[in-house]
Amino acid sequence: MGSNVSQYEIDWLYRSRRIPEGVTCRLPGDEIEPVLEPGERVVFLAHFERGFGLPVSAFFRSFLDFYKLQPHHLPGNAVFYLSCYATFMEAYIGIRPTRETFARFFALRINSVQGKEIPKPKPPIQCGSCIIGSRQGSPFFKFSGLESCRLWQGTFFYVRNNGAADLIDLPPFDPAPPTRANWGYNPKESHNETNRIIRFMKQRMKDTNICSDDIVRTFISRRVLPLQRRAHKMSEMYGPGDPTKITGLPLSKKDVVRKAMQICQTAMPEDWEWGLRPFSSTNPPTQEAKDRFPGIDSDRRGPCRKRLDKFYRTPSFRQDLKMGRTLPHASARLHRNHPVHEHVAPLQAEAGQEFVDKLMAQGKKNKAPASDAGSSQAPASKRFRTEPFAAPHSSSAPGLRAPPDPRGPQLLLLTQARTFWCRHYFCLPGSTTSSGCAAPTPPDHRAKEDHVSPPETHDAGASNIGAGKETTGRAEHLVPPVLEKKKKKKKKKKKTKMSSPPKPCRNLLRRQAPTRVTR
Known part of the structure; x- marks a missing residue:
């Protein structure tokens, strides 16, 4: 074999x-x-x-x-x-x-x-x-x-x-x-x-x-x-x-x-x-x-x-x-006893070396994925609104530069690779692509960290994509957005009218004068 x-x-x-x-x-x-x-x-x-x-x-x-x-x-x-x-x-x-x-x-x-x-x-x-x-x-x-x-x-x-x-x-x-x-x-x-x-x-x-x-x-x-x-x-x-x-x-x-x-x-x-x-x-x-x-x-x-x-x-x-x-x-x-991998897969193993070389040749090192983030002028119903993820040692205030990630270009290429594959194989609500399908929200590589063995390199949690740009706050989403479900109007149940005795007259309750009342 x-x-x-x-x-x-x-x-x-x-x-x-x-x-x-x-x-x-x-x-x-x-x-x-x-x-x-x-x-x-x-x-x-x-x-x-x-x-x-x-x-x-x-x-x-x-x-x-x-x-x-x-x-x-x-x-x-x-x-x-x-x-x-x-x-x-x-x-x-x-x-x-x-x-x-x-x-x-x-x-x-x-x-x-x-x-x-x-x-x-x-x-x-x-x-x-x-x-x-x-x-x-x-x-x-x-x-x-x-x-x-x-x-x-x-x-x-x-x-x-x-x-x-x-x-x-x-x-x-x-x-x-x-x-x-x-x-x-x-x-x-x-x-x-x-x-x-x-x-x-x-x-x-x-x-x-x-x-x-x-x-x-x-x-x-x-x-x-x-x-x-x-x-x-x-x-x-x-x-x-x-x-x-x-x-x-x-x-x-x-x-x-x-x-x-x-x-x-x-x-x-x-x-x-x-x-x-x-x-x-x-x-x-x-x-x-x-x-x-x-x-x-x-x-x-x-x-x-x-x-x-x-x-x-x-x-x-x-x-x-x-x-x-x-x-x-x-x-x-060959057999069902899979070995336990203590580390995450490298970028070349997940996306392929050809795709990595293509990214490096195009010079996409500091560009932010604006197509995935959506236009800031678009209405709220057509774009995803995400807050920038702030590391413990950084500030989450808008306009400030995010600190550089220790892993450098490796994390950048890994994130762009997963964005590329998700864009072509999934269709989620969001901005449209050139093929007419909705552009997906790329999954977070840290969201699955509990299901694989942890890497031994420090990950501060903040992405360095678009650092120093105006679109820093609109970086790709850390977690796929949850679409709000439309609230269905509950139909009011019609109450059946029950026959009830007439209310007594107020004058009778006051009992000011003895009168005869007929029902």
């Missing part, structure tokens, strides 16, 4: 720090099998959604070299199991993962071609031929991957290093099936450190309520990739400014459950609680654990470093934002 990865998903990988800036990505063409250029490697979007990241960690590279595997040999669920194992070792033991302990907990088996007409021994499949499963009698936690993760092969693309530094750290591409080297390796009880880990793990299971869901939500809530090379272990993470995080924006409990259900089968409730909290700088390993595992102190990080990048710093005014609803993407036709 080939690959269906889009540029929008590549941009998401860069923005979420799953791929560093020193790595170039190339989208496949119409080829069904990968066709690489010199220096390129093949990676999969389904792996990045399950804890994989570039450059890969030392454990993942040693795992590939020891078992003579390629990334395309590992299905999506196999990468998920590797991420869970690495998370347990770093966040609940406090040491780096090793292949000896992994071989004690997990086993590798071949995925062969199915068919009655194929003679035995059946050959292994070319992509996804290595299946990772729990070893028989293993004391480790049990995890269940997604059954629908079968078409992950259609998410491949190519990566290449820009400079001399290797920011990928993957073996050269080899399309051949695996040779099953060291697949039967099992240290059993000969590895002393693994024996101590098993005793320590069984004691924690007995004393606490630790479960497999704790391990899954650990690396999801920490916003960290277990299989990516990082400055220090998860047990030494120290807050939103930690450089090992893909983003400083926190996740709510409901968002953690949503992301967990996209990569595994779980019955995690939305109001979950920790069975056992993972280690961190505020919850360090106990002295008993340090005495049992010398690697906790021998592999300690240096002093805390602050993140200096502007894209991934946690703003103080966005601490209370939620992740929001997941947007569908290009791989939705």
Whole structure:
């Protein structure tokens, strides 16, 4: 079927720090099998959604070299199991993962071609031929991957290093099936450190309520990739400014459950609680654990470093934002588990590069959309009346210039792009266009901010379209206007006249003189 990865998903990988800036990505063409250029490697979007990241960690590279595997040999669920194992070792033991302990907990088996007409021994499949499963009698936690993760092969693309530094750290591409080297390796009880880990793990299971869901939500809530090379272990993470995080924006409990259900089968409730909290700088390993595992102190990080990048710093005014609803993407036709995008789409992904170039060529940088705003001389019934949106630090008085927006021309082009598409595909009451249809009121890009993941750039809320012009107050509408409904006149119900006795005469009430009254 080939690959269906889009540029929008590549941009998401860069923005979420799953791929560093020193790595170039190339989208496949119409080829069904990968066709690489010199220096390129093949990676999969389904792996990045399950804890994989570039450059890969030392454990993942040693795992590939020891078992003579390629990334395309590992299905999506196999990468998920590797991420869970690495998370347990770093966040609940406090040491780096090793292949000896992994071989004690997990086993590798071949995925062969199915068919009655194929003679035995059946050959292994070319992509996804290595299946990772729990070893028989293993004391480790049990995890269940997604059954629908079968078409992950259609998410491949190519990566290449820009400079001399290797920011990928993957073996050269080899399309051949695996040779099953060291697949039967099992240290059993000969590895002393693994024996101590098993005793320590069984004691924690007995004393606490630790479960497999704790391990899954650990690396999801920490916003960290277990299989990516990082400055220090998860047990030494120290807050939103930690450089090992893909983003400083926190996740709510409901968002953690949503992301967990996209990569595994779980019955995690939305109001979950920790069975056992993972280690961190505020919850360090106990002295008993340090005495049992010398690697906790021998592999300690240096002093805390602050993140200096502007894209991934946690703003103080966005601490209370939620992740929001997941947007569908290009791989939705493969499976229903859409990835959660932490950022909004760039302008090129929504409107197209041709439209962006056209806007830049026409020089529409400071022009206000007067056709959408309507003429100020038109009657009130034929134009929309909107008040300019004022930022907290600006003045809403007419005639004053609005402060420039921090996002600059990017927000301007995004607003004009959405205005362009809405004008051609919708007809709302307002001023007429050249085609005879009513010009629509463009939707507000901030009105849907609660339904997508929040951007990590500051948005003061005020548009810079037409700043400094006379039409500043008639900028495009932040919210589509609500048309007033005509009040229907209520028909008065006719009251039926009831026969009533005549009113008594006032003279009778006064009783001034005795008179005889006949009715």
